[in-house]
Amino acid sequence: MIFKMACKNLLHNRLSSFLCWILLSTGVAIVSLLLLLQQQIEKQFSTSVQNIDMVLGAKGSPLQLILSAVYHIDAPTGNIDFKEAQKWMRHPFVQKAIPLAYGDSYEEYSIVGTSAAYIEHYNGQLSKGKLNTNNFEVVLGSKVAAALKLDTGKIFFSTHGKSKHGKSHKEKGYLVTGILQPSGTVLDHLIISNIESVWNMHKSTDDHKEEKETSHQETTKEVADIHHEITAVLLKFGSPIANVQLPRVINEQTNMMAAMPAIEMNRLFSLFGVGFTTLQNIGWGIMILSGLSVFVALYNSLKERKYEMALMRTMGASKMKLLFLVLIEGLVLCLAGLLTGLLLSRMTLFFFAGGFEKDYNLVFKEWMLPLREEYYLAGFALILGIAAALVPAVKAWFINISKTLSNK
Amino acid sequence: MIETKNLAFSYPGLPFHFPDISCKKGEVLLVTGSSGKGKTTLLHLLGGLQQPSSGTISINGTNITALSTMKLDQFRGAQIGIIFQQPHFVASLNILQNLELASSLANKKIDTVKAKQLLAQLAISDQAFKKPSKLSQGQLQRASIARALMNQPSLLLADEPTSSLDDANCEAVASLLAEQAAKNNAALIIVTHDQRLKQLFHHSIELT
Numbered sequence: 001m002i003f004k005m006a007c008k009n010l011l012h013n014r015l016s017s018f019l020c021w022i023l024l025s026t027g028v029a030i031v032s033l034l035l036l037l038q039q040q041i042e043k044q045f046s047t048s049v050q051n052i053d054m055v056l057g058a059k060g061s062p063l064q065l066i067l068s069a070v071y072h073i074d075a076p077t078g079n080i081d082f083k084e085a086q087k088w089m090r091h092p093f094v095q096k097a098i099p100l101a102y103g104d105s106y107e108e109y110s111i112v113g114t115s116a117a118y119i120e121h122y123n124g125q126l127s128k129g130k131l132n133t134n135n136f137e138v139v140l141g142s143k144v145a146a147a148l149k150l151d152t153g154k155i156f157f158s159t160h161g162k163s164k165h166g167k168s169h170k171e172k173g174y175l176v177t178g179i180l181q182p183s184g185t186v187l188d189h190l191i192i193s194n195i196e197s198v199w200n201m202h203k204s205t206d207d208h209k210e211e212k213e214t215s216h217q218e219t220t221k222e223v224a225d226i227h228h229e230i231t232a233v234l235l236k237f238g239s240p241i242a243n244v245q246l247p248r249v250i251n252e253q254t255n256m257m258a259a260m261p262a263i264e265m266n267r268l269f270s271l272f273g274v275g276f277t278t279l280q281n282i283g284w285g286i287m288i289l290s291g292l293s294v295f296v297a298l299y300n301s302l303k304e305r306k307y308e309m310a311l312m313r314t315m316g317a318s319k320m321k322l323l324f325l326v327l328i329e330g331l332v333l334c335l336a337g338l339l340t341g342l343l344l345s346r347m348t349l350f351f352f353a354g355g356f357e358k359d360y361n362l363v364f365k366e367w368m369l370p371l372r373e374e375y376y377l378a379g380f381a382l383i384l385g386i387a388a389a390l391v392p393a394v395k396a397w398f399i400n401i402s403k404t405l406s407n408k
Numbered sequence: 409m410i411e412t413k414n415l416a417f418s419y420p421g422l423p424f425h426f427p428d429i430s431c432k433k434g435e436v437l438l439v440t441g442s443s444g445k446g447k448t449t450l451l452h453l454l455g456g457l458q459q460p461s462s463g464t465i466s467i468n469g470t471n472i473t474a475l476s477t478m479k480l481d482q483f484r485g486a487q488i489g490i491i492f493q494q495p496h497f498v499a500s501l502n503i504l505q506n507l508e509l510a511s512s513l514a515n516k517k518i519d520t521v522k523a524k525q526l527l528a529q530l531a532i533s534d535q536a537f538k539k540p541s542k543l544s545q546g547q548l549q550r551a552s553i554a555r556a557l558m559n560q561p562s563l564l565l566a567d568e569p570t571s572s573l574d575d576a577n578c579e580a581v582a583s584l585l586a587e588q589a590a591k592n593n594a595a596l597i598i599v600t601h602d603q604r605l606k607q608l609f610h611h612s613i614e615l616t
Contacts, residue, residue, distance in 0.1 A: 001508075001511040001513075001518070002512075003498070005498070005501065005509070008500040009500045010499055011500065012499060012500030026466075031439065057494075085473055131587070147613065305498075305499070307496050308498050308499065311492075311497075311498070312495050312498070312509070312513055313457075313481060313487075314455065314457060314484060314490050314516070315484075315485055315509070315510045315513045315514065315555075316481055316482060316485015316486065316510075316513045316514035316559075317481065317485070317513040318477075318478055318481045318482070319477065319478075319481075320478075336433075401457045401458075402449075402452040402457045402458040403455065404453070404493060405452070406448050406449075
């Protein structure tokens with residue numbers, strides 16, 4: 001009955017209850033949305049960077065190199081000489097080295113020329129067809145296949161650069177031989193060929209001297225002798241010393257650049273972390289504001305209901321019951337705000353998820369689950385409700401029945 | 409039944425001494441007196457809304473001046489029904505729910521059937537699902553009588569129940585009160601300065 005009455009009282013003061021509810025929902029939604037975004041982005045970025053200790057590429061911005069070579073969401077920094085790079089790929093400290101040649105695209109999806117080790121690195125599994133073994137054969141990531149409605153056996157022509165309206169390579173088409181299963185990694189958004197295909201595609205424009213057909217060469221090692229360029233190399237070290245030594249030596253002594261994904265991503269997180277923190281503080285601020293509005297709403301309604309409260313005492317209600325009535329009103333308001341806020345943040349994320357996936361190759365996973373921080377958020381909202389209701393509740397406790405009743 | 413002995417109360421610089429009163433079950437006692445003679449104060453003392461500075465009040469053998477605040481709240485809820493001069497209700501609940509609230513607050517089972525019966529007896533059945541703000545003063549006065557009777561109290565206290573009513577309604581409300589008190593076998597004490605009531609009830613005491 002006391003709970004029912006609290007709800008009825010809130011409904012009775014519709015306007016001020018609505019204001020409190022909206023304020024708290026907004027505050028909770030902002031904080032929770034940012035928490036979710038931050039967690040998802042960090043999780044996504046760190047899974048892609050797993051087992052890549054260093055990226056080798058052309059000199060430029062190290063962050064750009066990481067974003068382009070690991071995540072394929074930025075333009076490449078330039079090309080490096082394959083022969084030169086191979087010296088480092090065969091370095092005794094290096095356990096695994098995956099060369100990448102990219103820059104072309106089809107319908108804005110990157111075409112990456114690489115070795116078979118690339119798909120293995122991300123545990124890519126075929127869902128259909130077979131892996132690319134010959135030149136101008138490609139395997140599609142699951143999202144690419146779904147978005148472009150391409151099937152095995154189809155042929156398409158790539159474009160130079162990442163723009164839809166770039167110059168297209170009409171001379172040679174790519175044949176789709178296989179489609180990968182969804183892996184939740186960067187593979188889902190890529191078109192993968194061997195390196196030679198990319199070299200051959202650009203041969204007619206880049207190397208006019210060498211017109212020799214090389215379409216049947218099988219491994220990267222064989223073509224290494226000719227002057228060829230690649231975009232970047234993903235490296236995994238076998239020895240921890242390499243983390244300290246190799247980047248320094250490469251950056252100082254060669255015309256290539258070594259970038260450490262862990263360091264660059266930390267830098268990036270701390271950069272947008274400032275923005276996140278600011279927005280989050282705004283969210284907390286709105287929540288505190290809503291607490292204040294709950295306080296004012298309850299305080300004002302108590303003034304109006306003083307007689308009502310005294311009346312309830314004459315009907316046998318204890319002081320404790322009135323205290324609880326006001327506390328429950330505060331709590332119900334905050335609980336309602338909390339729930340709609342959490343729901344709102346998830347709905348927002350749901351609507352934005354598609355855009356994030358398309359623009360940043362970010363796939364949100366398990367975002368329906370509550371985060372640990374959200375439990376703190378819930379705790380804060382409930383404490384806010386109690387704190388805001390406390391003063392009015394104590395006032396209700398101390399109502400002098402006789403005085404209140406005879407004053408009116 | 410209710411009995412008081414040497415009841416006194418004082419506001420700062422304004423002492424009141426009340427005559428001993430007693431009212432048996434099924435009886436009606438009228439307490440009259442002009443304004444400022446402590447009529448409402450006496451009613452609040454009898455209802456346990458205020459503690460006397462001295463003296464005792466015994467209701468059905470229980471000395472309520474000796475009860476703790478919490479016990480007193482419970483006792484009041486179970487044994488005493490009060491009808492105030494201004495009929496006030498919980499604004500967010502409808503009339504029926506207000507009646508049910510009286511049972512709930514006294515820790516008694518909510519008896520909707522009884523609440524509806526009382527409303528019918530007082531001829532305001534059709535107002536049961538309306539909010540208090542939609543009712544007229546006369547209807548609210550009847551509803552507050554129904555509420556006071558919800559828990560079958562052994563003592564009914566009424567503070568100026570007829571002061572805002574015209575002659576016809578005054579008589580109707582007064583006889584309703586007496587009738588309902590008799591039906592519930594409750595002692596009824598009416599505090600009033602309304603001279604019209606003196607003609608209806610003969611057992612009265614005047615505060616001077």
